[in-house]
Amino acid sequence: MHVSVAPSGPERPSVADVRPTPDPQPLLLTYAEAGTRxxxxxxxxxxxxxxxxxRVRxxxxxxxxxxxxxxxxxxxxSTRKDADASEDPAARPRHRDRAGHRRDRGRTDAA
Incomplete structure (x- = not known):
């Protein structure tokens, strides 16, 4: 029976060779990483x-x-910007502040 022994000395792989290197482009990003990008x-x-x-995972x-x-x-x-530019400003939804009161953003009419 032959027993295999791990190599030692100069033929032994270094820790850097064995340890996986971090992926330069991770698949999942934290909020901080996404914000930075x-x-x-x-x-x-x-x-x-x-x-x-x-979308959050x-x-x-x-x-x-x-x-x-x-x-x-x-x-x-870029597609949203194009769609927003062609939209009628009077058809924009009204926004509400934290207290729930209506605020008209960009509207000139008092309707």
Whole structure:
């Protein structure tokens, strides 16, 4: 019976060869990482996720944004801008402040 022995000395692989290197492009991003890629704060990234603009993935209690979803969001920005430019300003929804009062953004009529 032949017993294999782990190599030692110069033929033994170093720890750096055995340890996996971190992926330069992770699949899942934290809010801070997503915010950095978008050029906004982590809080803004969290708001985009809360509004449904960015899809959130959960692993346990932690929340992440997939890099692919972030790329899709960025690609959708140019199409949203084009759609918003062609929209009638009077047809825009009215916004409410924290107290629930209506605020008219960009409206000139008092309707």
């Amino acid at each position: 978008l050029g906004v704060s982590p809080r803004t990234a969290r708001r985009l996720a809360a509004s449904g603009d960015l 959960r692993i346990g209690r932690r929340r992440f944004i997939a890099a692919d979803d972030l790329a899709e969001y960025v690609a959708s920005l």
